[in-house]
Amino acid sequence: MAKARHRRTKRQPPRQGKSQQASAATPTETGAIVKDWGGKIPVALTMPNSYYVGMSSLALQLLYAAFNREPDVVCERVFWEKGAAQAGKPLLSLENARPAEKFDVWAFTISWEMDYFNVVSMLRQANTPPLAADRYASKRWDGSDWPLLIAGGPGVTMNPEPMAPFFDAILIGEGEEAIPHFIELIREGLYEDRAALLEALDRTPGWYVPALRPSHRDHPHFRKVKRLWVRTLPDYETSSTLYTPDTEFSNMHLMEIARGCGRGCRFCLAGYVYRPAREQPLERLLASAEQAMAAGHTRMGLVSAAVSDHTQIDELAVGLQAMGLSISASSMRMDPISVPLIRAMAETGGKTLTVAPEAGSQRLRNVINKTQTEDQMMAAIDLAQALNFPQLKLYFMVGHPTETDEDIQAIVDFTLAARARFKRRMAINATPFVPKAHTPFQWEGMAPPKVIRKRQKHIYRSLARHGVDVRADSPDWAEVQAVLSRGDRRLAELLLAIPDGGLTVRSFFQTMEELGLDRNEYAGKHKIGDPLPWDVVESGVSEKYFHYELKLAARSETGLSCPPDSAGCLTCQVCDKEWAFRYGGNENRPIPAAKGGAWRAEDWRPWTRLKAVKR
Numbered sequence: 001m002a003k004a005r006h007r008r009t010k011r012q013p014p015r016q017g018k019s020q021q022a023s024a025a026t027p028t029e030t031g032a033i034v035k036d037w038g039g040k041i042p043v044a045l046t047m048p049n050s051y052y053v054g055m056s057s058l059a060l061q062l063l064y065a066a067f068n069r070e071p072d073v074v075c076e077r078v079f080w081e082k083g084a085a086q087a088g089k090p091l092l093s094l095e096n097a098r099p100a101e102k103f104d105v106w107a108f109t110i111s112w113e114m115d116y117f118n119v120v121s122m123l124r125q126a127n128t129p130p131l132a133a134d135r136y137a138s139k140r141w142d143g144s145d146w147p148l149l150i151a152g153g154p155g156v157t158m159n160p161e162p163m164a165p166f167f168d169a170i171l172i173g174e175g176e177e178a179i180p181h182f183i184e185l186i187r188e189g190l191y192e193d194r195a196a197l198l199e200a201l202d203r204t205p206g207w208y209v210p211a212l213r214p215s216h217r218d219h220p221h222f223r224k225v226k227r228l229w230v231r232t233l234p235d236y237e238t239s240s241t242l243y244t245p246d247t248e249f250s251n252m253h254l255m256e257i258a259r260g261c262g263r264g265c266r267f268c269l270a271g272y273v274y275r276p277a278r279e280q281p282l283e284r285l286l287a288s289a290e291q292a293m294a295a296g297h298t299r300m301g302l303v304s305a306a307v308s309d310h311t312q313i314d315e316l317a318v319g320l321q322a323m324g325l326s327i328s329a330s331s332m333r334m335d336p337i338s339v340p341l342i343r344a345m346a347e348t349g350g351k352t353l354t355v356a357p358e359a360g361s362q363r364l365r366n367v368i369n370k371t372q373t374e375d376q377m378m379a380a381i382d383l384a385q386a387l388n389f390p391q392l393k394l395y396f397m398v399g400h401p402t403e404t405d406e407d408i409q410a411i412v413d414f415t416l417a418a419r420a421r422f423k424r425r426m427a428i429n430a431t432p433f434v435p436k437a438h439t440p441f442q443w444e445g446m447a448p449p450k451v452i453r454k455r456q457k458h459i460y461r462s463l464a465r466h467g468v469d470v471r472a473d474s475p476d477w478a479e480v481q482a483v484l485s486r487g488d489r490r491l492a493e494l495l496l497a498i499p500d501g502g503l504t505v506r507s508f509f510q511t512m513e514e515l516g517l518d519r520n521e522y523a524g525k526h527k528i529g530d531p532l533p534w535d536v537v538e539s540g541v542s543e544k545y546f547h548y549e550l551k552l553a554a555r556s557e558t559g560l561s562c563p564p565d566s567a568g569c570l571t572c573q574v575c576d577k578e579w580a581f582r583y584g585g586n587e588n589r590p591i592p593a594a595k596g597g598a599w600r601a602e603d604w605r606p607w608t609r610l611k612a613v614k615r
Helices: 002-008 020-028 058-068 113-123 132-136 161-166 177-187 195-204 283-295 314-323 339-347 362-367 373-387 405-421 449-466 474-483 493-496 504-515 519-523 543-554 606-614
Strands: 041-047 075-081 104-109 148-152 169-171 253-257 300-303 327-329 352-358 391-398 425-432 466-472
Touching: 002 449, 002 493, 041 177, 058 075, 058 104, 058 177, 113 148, 113 161, 113 474, 161 493, 169 283, 169 327, 177 195, 253 283, 253 466, 283 449, 314 327, 327 339, 339 373, 352 373, 362 543, 373 405, 373 606, 391 405, 391 449, 405 425, 405 449, 425 449, 425 474, 449 466, 449 474, 474 504, 474 519, 493 504
Parallel strands: 041 075, 041 104, 104 148, 148 169, 253 300, 300 327, 352 391, 391 425, 425 466
Antiparallel strands: none
């Protein structure tokens, strides 16, 4: 480490000064960590989106705390700002207004594919060669190496290929256990031998070094990267460390109560990127809430892929309400419904109850493995009316595989039935389906935008006159997302070819055509058995399992799911024997199960009874 300190002190002092973004955001924050740079490894933790969006991310906060926990690391945040690159503004960190290119490690957390454009824009704004190969072949103005660029997050974990040419290394999976070892490696190798450091990362589980690992499975040196996941979630704090009013959640204390989801919805990336489901225990969550309350934070946000699936959600809701805290939840299932949670949300000032049918007809819900029945969801809507929620939101997707005009009319019929029960403000989202890597629908094509647009218009015309606010995401931009979500390394050239401020749907696809790239090759149907760009990632779920689920979908049949305690099952192969049988025999599991092994999707329906047995 002494050599690293010596190198830091020899470098020219970084340029000072505050950016407009930093001066506007910093005074309203609490929890920011400001360190002296002397003798420390500087890491720029970067969200390629706005401060408002980035600070709404609990993952960003957890990474920020993890890096700064290391005494010889100084981690500062960098955010994208709309129009800043075109205006010639320097890209500065938030804490000390240091230029991004002065950091020695530049760590991006990428949440979704549309942020790829901002990654390229930020690299250009910082006068840093966007492509890793160009950085290898050159030096900074002072003769030092360019920053080590790494990335992670759900936007690149399941298919890193469109971003692969830009980064030195990409973390596949969850970062908590990877960060300490990463810091150890850069202590030794960041300032000595960059090539040796990359070789060490390439040998480390979870790290993908694109320059050293071919992505095509027919290549003689092809090697998969195994996704990392945290086996014992309670070993880590998963609650807010930063607070600001300038986010979607405005000073709310966020608690990740569980990670992953056992339901197995066939369209859902999160359901597979964070499999298997794991929980924070009730005692840990209540203690976190008490600490937040002592610091003056009285609004609690419960974060999980399916908040209501937490095995102790009823007790948690009652406990938080007893403290006098207001409660919000990111997403809930209605099979079973958590009446204590919904009641606590209503009685502590909750404004909106969100229900996500995803499809209007039961047939199509079976296709996507969404097992909530209409009766269950209507019971929740009745409860929202009885508890005086000001607003009800319904989330649907348009363009699911096998979808017909009858399924679209079923969305209208479902919503009108809900409208007859709920008398206050009501809104629905009709979001285009986008196929994602490492899901059972990874081979499916996206419905043509003109078809989606026609169906969205039918929904709007049928519901707007009934006082329903219909919101529909653009099918054209969804097609752009589909191209990026299933892209390969050739898309790097496309991302580079679009100038800052010049991105439109038309320019995107026109540039694709000029580069000889076929949009249908990316957004259209894939043949099962052909190589896929994301073959380099080993998600843990076997391809045979995806084949099985896809066959069931073709028959409009529901499939399998993880039991509530994610144990006693090796069906999808994401769990090994040590994890799956960590309780020993099936009779020792904390939650009594109807049987060992995987559950049928319908096994969740008697979940209320199983919870009662546990208590």
